[in-house]
Amino acid sequence: MANKYRIALDAMGGDHGLEVTVPAALKALAAHADIELILVGDEAQIHDALAKHKTTLSERLQIKIASQVVAMDESPTSALKNKKDSSMRVAINLVKEGIADAAVSAGNTGALMATARFVLKMLPGIDRPAICTVLPSIDGHTHMLDLGANVDSSAEHLYQFALMGSELAKAIDDIEAPKVGLLNIGQEEIKGNEQVKAAHALLAKSPLNYIGYVEGDDIYLGDVDVVVCDGFVGNVALKNSEGVAKMIATLLKEGFKRNLLTKLAGLIALPVLTRFRRQVDPRSYNGASLLGLRGIVVKSHGGADSFAFANAIGIARTEIIKKVPQRIDKQIEALLAARVEA
Amino acid sequence: MANKYRIALDAMGGDHGLEVTVPAALKALAAHADIELILVGDEAQIHDALAKHKTTLSERLQIKIASQVVAMDESPTSALKNKKDSSMRVAINLVKEGIADAAVSAGNTGALMATARFVLKMLPGIDRPAICTVLPSIDGHTHMLDLGANVDSSAEHLYQFALMGSELAKAIDDIEAPKVGLLNIGQEEIKGNEQVKAAHALLAKSPLNYIGYVEGDDIYLGDVDVVVCDGFVGNVALKNSEGVAKMIATLLKEGFKRNLLTKLAGLIALPVLTRFRRQVDPRSYNGASLLGLRGIVVKSHGGADSFAFANAIGIARTEIIKKVPQRIDKQIEALLAARVEA
Numbered sequence: 001m002a003n004k005y006r007i008a009l010d011a012m013g014g015d016h017g018l019e020v021t022v023p024a025a026l027k028a029l030a031a032h033a034d035i036e037l038i039l040v041g042d043e044a045q046i047h048d049a050l051a052k053h054k055t056t057l058s059e060r061l062q063i064k065i066a067s068q069v070v071a072m073d074e075s076p077t078s079a080l081k082n083k084k085d086s087s088m089r090v091a092i093n094l095v096k097e098g099i100a101d102a103a104v105s106a107g108n109t110g111a112l113m114a115t116a117r118f119v120l121k122m123l124p125g126i127d128r129p130a131i132c133t134v135l136p137s138i139d140g141h142t143h144m145l146d147l148g149a150n151v152d153s154s155a156e157h158l159y160q161f162a163l164m165g166s167e168l169a170k171a172i173d174d175i176e177a178p179k180v181g182l183l184n185i186g187q188e189e190i191k192g193n194e195q196v197k198a199a200h201a202l203l204a205k206s207p208l209n210y211i212g213y214v215e216g217d218d219i220y221l222g223d224v225d226v227v228v229c230d231g232f233v234g235n236v237a238l239k240n241s242e243g244v245a246k247m248i249a250t251l252l253k254e255g256f257k258r259n260l261l262t263k264l265a266g267l268i269a270l271p272v273l274t275r276f277r278r279q280v281d282p283r284s285y286n287g288a289s290l291l292g293l294r295g296i297v298v299k300s301h302g303g304a305d306s307f308a309f310a311n312a313i314g315i316a317r318t319e320i321i322k323k324v325p326q327r328i329d330k331q332i333e334a335l336l337a338a339r340v341e342a
Numbered sequence: 343m344a345n346k347y348r349i350a351l352d353a354m355g356g357d358h359g360l361e362v363t364v365p366a367a368l369k370a371l372a373a374h375a376d377i378e379l380i381l382v383g384d385e386a387q388i389h390d391a392l393a394k395h396k397t398t399l400s401e402r403l404q405i406k407i408a409s410q411v412v413a414m415d416e417s418p419t420s421a422l423k424n425k426k427d428s429s430m431r432v433a434i435n436l437v438k439e440g441i442a443d444a445a446v447s448a449g450n451t452g453a454l455m456a457t458a459r460f461v462l463k464m465l466p467g468i469d470r471p472a473i474c475t476v477l478p479s480i481d482g483h484t485h486m487l488d489l490g491a492n493v494d495s496s497a498e499h500l501y502q503f504a505l506m507g508s509e510l511a512k513a514i515d516d517i518e519a520p521k522v523g524l525l526n527i528g529q530e531e532i533k534g535n536e537q538v539k540a541a542h543a544l545l546a547k548s549p550l551n552y553i554g555y556v557e558g559d560d561i562y563l564g565d566v567d568v569v570v571c572d573g574f575v576g577n578v579a580l581k582n583s584e585g586v587a588k589m590i591a592t593l594l595k596e597g598f599k600r601n602l603l604t605k606l607a608g609l610i611a612l613p614v615l616t617r618f619r620r621q622v623d624p625r626s627y628n629g630a631s632l633l634g635l636r637g638i639v640v641k642s643h644g645g646a647d648s649f650a651f652a653n654a655i656g657i658a659r660t661e662i663i664k665k666v667p668q669r670i671d672k673q674i675e676a677l678l679a680a681r682v683e684a
Contacts, residue, residue, distance in 0.1 A: 138589050148527050151535040185490050185577035193493040216581025220589040232535050233578050235527035239558025240579045244586040247480050247562040255614045262614050269611040272597045272604050
C-alpha cells in the first residue's frame, strides 16, 4: 500500500514499556487506516506482548530489534554514550534513515532530547530543541513552549521558540497568523525578568502576530494561540495545571461519594460528568512535539496509559501529514532574515 | 474594650475601591468580634459608602483621612514620591505608628511592596519582602512563596523565603517542623536552573525540615507544607492555577446547561456542586502575606469582591494573633546563625 505514514515507536520506553506501547499501537492502527507502526525493542518481549493481545505482526505492524533500554533516570550523557542500541536511539535512527517519518517515545525527556538532537541535528537557525504541547482552553486549545527542554533561556531562545510555535500552530490549526504571547507576570511595574523584557523587544519587531505579554491564566482563558516561556516556567506551569485538575477531579468525586443522596445525584449527573472529564482529560493532550529538529519526534508522558500513548502516535501522524519540520525550516530562514533587516 | 485587634484598611485601593472595602469591612466585623477596623481614605466618600449600607461609624469602625489614591497602574517610584498621603501609605503608617496592628490593601502590588518596605523596613537578616499565599491542596493547604515580589531571585533569596515560609506555616498551622520543598522540574538530568541548584545546597544544610525538590503538581497533591520558588515562577503558577480552575468551572457549568435533562441533573447535583465550588473557591484563599517586614501587611487581589476582601482581613487578624513578624524575627537570627556555623 502506498502513502502510509510510518511511525517508529520506542516500544520499551516509559514507566510501563510494552504493557502500554503495544495496546496503544493497536488502538492507533485501528483509529488511523493510513499509518504503519514499527515497534522498536526486544523481539521476544514484543512477541510476548503481541500474543497477550492475540495479535501478530502484519503489513502495518513491524518490529525493529534494539537490544538496550534507556532507564527513566538515566542521564542524557550516559544514554548517548552507552545506549547506542537502545529502543529510543534506534527509533530515532529510523527517522534519520528515512525508514520512519516520525518517532514516538515515552522514555526520559533528557535522554530523548539529547539523542534526537545528536542523531537528527537541529534545523539551521535554531540553537536548541523546544518541547511544545497543546493545552485545552476555554474555547479551543493553546500551544505552549518550552516545557522543560531549556532552563535559563536567553531572549534569543525565547524568540526562536516563538517562531517555531507560531509555525506549528499555523500547520496544525490551519490559521494564517497565530496570536503569539510571551508569558510574563503582573500588569504592574514589577514586570518580568531580564530575558523576558529583551525577548519582548525582539518579538515586537518581528513579523509574527505578536500580541505582547500574557499571564498564567491566559493559557486557559485567553485569546492567544501560542504561549512562549522558559522551560523551567513552562514545566512548572504544566505540572501545576495537572495538579489543579487532579485535585478538582478528586474533590468532585469525593463530593458525590459522601452519602446515599449525593451518590444518587452523581448517578443522575454521570453523563454530564463523563463528558466533562473527557473535555479536560490530560490524556487527550498527551504527546509533546520536540521542535527545531530535522525530523519529527513526539514525547509521550512517561506514565502514559495506552489511550494517552495512542494519542501521542496520533500527534506524530498529524505532524507528518502537515510536514511540520519542513514548514519550520522554510519559514525560519525568512523570519530570521526579516529580523536582521528590521 | 480591651485587646481588640486593630486593622487599617486601604479603603480606596483595588479595582473597586469603597464598593468592595466597605461591605467587606462590615462582613469582617460581623465575623470577628475581636477586631476593630480603620477605613483609610476620603472622608466624604467613605461616609457615602457607609450610608449606602445603612451603617455609621462606631467604636469598632473608624475613619482615618487620606487625600490621595495610588492608581492600579502607578509605578512604585511614583507612589513613593508623589502619593505620601495616599490611603495605602497612610494605612501602612498606622502600622508603623503602632495605631494599627496590620494593614490590608487591594492596591497595586508593586506600590504596596515598595511603600511597606520603605515605611516599615525589613527585619534584620532579610533582604527583600516575599509574597506568600495559602493554596488549597488535596488534604489541606500549602503555603507558597514568592508570588511575584522578586524576579531573578538568588539562591540566598530563595533560602530566606524558605525560612520565612516555614515560620509562617509553624505559626498559622501550629505545626512544629513544616515540610519545606523547593520548586523544580523533572526527575531527570535536565533539572533546575542555577539558582535553584545553589538554593538546594543551602537548604540541605539548614535546620529547616527541608524535603528537597518538589514539582508543580505537588503544590496541590503533595505532602509538603511550604513550597519555595522565584517570584516569576510563583506568579505564573498562581495565575495558571486560577486559569485552570476557571476553565474547569465554566466547562462544568456549560455541561449542565446543555439541555433539559442535563439541567435537571444539575439541579439534583446542586448541593454537591455548591459544596465543591466552596472548597476550591479562590476567594476563600484571598489575602497574601508580605513577609520579612517589621509589621503585618496583607495584599488582597485587586479584583477581589467583598467576600474575598473580608477573607484578607481575616488573614491579617490571624497574623496579629499569631504574632507572625515577631516569630520570624526571633527565628531568623538563630537560623541564619546556624547556617553560618554549618
